[in-house]
Amino acid sequence: MINVGTKLEAEIDRIIAQYPADRKRAAVLWLMHLFQERDGMLTPAHVTWIAAKLELQPIHVWELVRFYPLFRDKPAGKYHIKLCRTVSCEMCGAKEVLARLQKKLGVGLEEVTADGQFSLSTFECLASCGSAPVLMVNDELFERLTPDEAERLIDRIRAEGLPTPPLSRPGPAHPRENRVLLANMSDPAYGGTLAEYRARGGYTALPKALAMKPADVVEEVMASQLRGRGGAGFPCGQKWKFLDQKSGKPIYLVCNADESEPGTFKDRQLIQHDPHQLLEGMLISCHAVGARTAYIYIRGEFTHGWQILQRAMDEARAAGLMGPDILGTGVGCEIFLHRGGGTYICGEETGLIESLEGKRAYPRIKPPFPAVVGLFNCPTVVNNVETLSNIPHIMNRGSAWFKGLGVAGSMGTRLLCVSGAVRRPGCFEFEMGKLTLRELIDDVCGGVPEGRTLRGVIPGGTSMPVLTADQIDVPLDFDSLRKAGTMAGSGGIIVLDDSSSVVSLTRNIAQFYAHESCGQCTPCREGTGWMEKILHRIEHGKGRAQDVDTLYDVADNIDGTTICPLGEAAAWPVKAFVKKYRADFDRAAQPSAAPAPGPEAPHA
């Protein structure tokens, strides 16, 4: 039996009211977060209580506890460490940090120290690749850790408790940048409050848009040719036009703040440092598409992020900028926060919708598309944080201004995240197409470290095919990158040098997708694990010559046969690496090849 006090129950009821009355199930992730934060883990008693409260079967709650990695059904230490194991962090030394932590604490993965103080696990990309390697201790993020610093952190926590480091933000602008979205936060003193946002001209676009007809707002966004910034690059205005306006059902806008594509850490900046920019963008977009309710699906690991957004929303509501009657115009809009549970597949729009509805994040078969049957079976549009953050600027300065930035087919600015083997990683904002990938890496980010050779660059998050060192003279816009055989994707640029073996990197990426596969459809469920196992074997010197062809063929069998694009996302990197670095793979798969140095790759 679990004890639920009146205060907690009131909070729970408030959360349940965020969702339609016949859709209480949607509140389940919130409830799980609340109970785990209070009690440290979720027991069968919790499962039964939550199920009864939301009128579900216990299995519906239990299957979520065992799907979303943020939830635990075993006790953790008072300080639970989540160490990122994905590509950029591994390249920057995450393995060594892990080894040192294990030695220091005397525990293995998923174990608790004898004094109950610390527990350790690895996690997939925590969206802070520019300051790799990173780890989280409970809600705090610690960046750029060396093994020594990691040890010192443990000592410090033991002595003084958990420190709360300041949230890092993008550094000063590079001369070639053109900061629109990052403009406010470029001032180190900018705190993101409503007053500061307004002082810099914020919330002037909203009344302007509210005075226009919704269709006109849509046309303005169409005219700007803004393309989605989440990964697919689909024209935003066009997506809004697909919405079924005739169904009589409520329309929903969902902000995809589940940034999990490895190499990407831009939405984190926008959420943490300029939340009102996003909120204003959402409010305008809701007016444009006729949505009275919007949800921000924020990844569960963004612990400060959701609190910052909640404060911003409270500020906005108090100022009459959000609510049943915005600024007296009669237009109403409510935005609610929805915390995720730590799953990459929630970044896929129908996976996100399923997760928002309180289920396992199994993407839906399409058709029907979310524009017709989406959240709660109503017409829904899902937009990325960066895409929505552009909207106030387009409304304020006009689509013509927006079109003046960037190049044909890729208008406006783009947030680019550079991480991996560069001297100056970070988050930048450039006009699209105005510089090449090589210029970005060499001129802006200082190139690869001293004495190292560039081997390749992943241009848009690990899902996108890698470019070799001689292929990076490509301008950074959607169409040029597509012509080069890859895609702009999420804007997460990972630089690879010769300090890591290509086989190891490919294995790391394959391990990511195998871990994140939701398991619904056959090719991804079985194939991603198989690719990981083959690469693991080759990496550790147990490969055979025919393994490389098999690996490619397996990836090819996943490509195009799955329910959702995670199949392609898993297959493309493997195919690209094998094709472009065949010699590396062949060499590693020789019977005489030595195993890769270092400890076994951490596998959570």
Added chain:
Amino acid sequence: MPEMVNFTLDGREVSVPRGSNVIDAAKQCGVEVPHYCYHQRLTVAGNCRMCLVEIGMPKLGPDRKPEVGPDGKPVIAFAPKLVIGCNQAVSEGMVVNTVTPRVRKAREGVMEFLLINHPLDCPICDQAGECRLQEFAVDYGRAASRFVEIKEHKPKRVPLGPKITLDNERCIACSRCVRFMKEVAKQDCLGFVERGGRSVLTAFPGHEPNTNYDLNIVDICPVGALTSNDFRFRQRVWFLKETRSICPHCATGCNTLVSSRENVVYRQQPRDNADVNQSWMCDQGRLNYRFVNDSARLTTATVRAANATDATPVAWSEAVAAMASALRNAQHAGQGTAIIGSARATTEELFLLRRLGKDVLRTDRMETVSRAGKADGFLVSADRNPNTLGAYITGVGHGLPESTIPEICAAIARGEVRALLVFGENIAKHGIPEAILAKLDFLGVIDVLPNAVTKLAHVVIPGMTFIEKQGTFINGKGRMQRLKPGVRLAGDIHPEWRTLGTLLQALGAGEYADFDAVFQDMVRTLPPLQGVTYASIGDQGLDLKLAERPGEEAVAWNLP
């Protein structure tokens, strides 16, 4: 006649009803599109990816009319990726290709993915011989395996309720069982935990399946992940003969397949019938078959002299003759006779009982035993007799609430009725106690298992269960469905229609050369069955449309 659409399947122009999906449409045209997760009676999941096919639609020009190519045929725009057939409704002009190299490669790929982590359990798995993984691997898979890694290990032999065992390594995560429990059995208790290749089907502890329909998930599981404990390890399916039959445990009359080997029944499964039981049957009916091979089955006719305590085994023909003689004597002596029939008997048997009562013994005293239970709103009828309508139509039974059994009992007690024929019922438990039965001059019984009545009887003739004989049941909705013999026990056992027919012949009431003769006489005599032929009943039964037919007596058919 449903509206049809025309489409091209592998180069052939065909027509199917509008709304059919590609899998069903192809099946109607004789082409198999392999699939695991799709099931006609459940919602579409689309997760196995085995039914991927090439789909193309006529390309529309700017005038919204189909573009025509140089060969005069419409230009077809094919979808860039393969499309799953289960979720794709066939539309006019569509082109579907199921045997191109792309489709072949996709099927090989999916088969390979399904097999890489699948355990090498075929020699011990009950599904062997009826396993779609085996079948499609042979038809569409690669011959050799190139997987040399360690397979994913998951829990095996997990109890899922008392009737089912789950093996998670064999599970291919098609989710048919999850959808069935939610949509049909209405106990939404199954789900997947873990993620990706580690996904495991499970029920929350204490909330395992516990409905009367759980075993249907064993049927629909395409592999051996869900197996029935009742059938576990008992027999290999390739030894089993499947006989199409009807469940004899309630008035729904679910269509069944009875599997037997060398005259022993091993299991029952539902058979598809859209008008009766779709693809399902209840667990109680399914599991109730062991009485067929019960070692106590009556295998020889017996005769007991009036004052003897023990009965003597005799040949069947002798027993029939003895029964005929006793009944003839009772008639000539002007004594009352009565017949207790059974609403579990076939219509033909009831018809012969009617002839015996009406035409030969000239008695009004005929009744069947009623069995009332609680209907469950799905397949279990409140009437637990499979042929109540057969009893009504033949006039042998009158049913609730005016059963005449108490009246017959009183007549025996008074000495008015001196001879009683009991057919297939333990009447001692249903209204005529042994003390009353003991008063009879002649008690004749035809039944399958010994009971208090057979002990008291003067003549006992063994009968056959539903799986040993031909015959028909009329279910509660007026559908006539036929039984088929699949099992023959050792012993001097004859089908009851032959026993009764020979009895009638001995009493001078005509001769029946074979079952067909009985059936012909029956449909000729009973107005509600006029015009029915045995062939027209078929495997799916025949709706007699009783509401539109005249009744012999002015009694409503009492359809539930």
Added chain:
Amino acid sequence: MKTMDRPKLTFAERFYIPQIIRGLWQTLRHIPRKKITVEYPEVKPKLHGSEYRGVPTLVRDPDGRVKCVACQLCEFVCPPKAIRILPASRDAVRPDGNVEKEPEVFEIDMLRCIYCGLCEEACPEEAIFLRKDFAVTGYTRSNKQKLLELGGTHADRIWKWKNK
């Protein structure tokens, strides 16, 4: 109808003596020749290699586990239907192999067995083998115990169930 005349015998043929001498000569010719008769049972005949098919037997693996898992493929393939198996559950969590099925009854009617070897070919578990010798005797028919006795231990290289 065709009539054939019996050929007329010559005088020598009618006399029989030449024929008798020819016959005796044949016999005498063979006396100094090498005999191919094998004097069984003191001398056993040499069986040729691996193709010889003797009595079917069941084997154990080096851990002592009966390798047969009662899959009944041999029962199915056996042309004269000589094999009868009754499968049963086996406690699976054991160190000698994680397998949950075994034969409770395994009988081969040796009067039916035709020594075709299809059972050995069909077996997926390398559990049934035909012996390489003949003249096997005993006091019991071929039930499971007898078959295991005759089969002995199989030098398993695959250990299929050990690591599952």
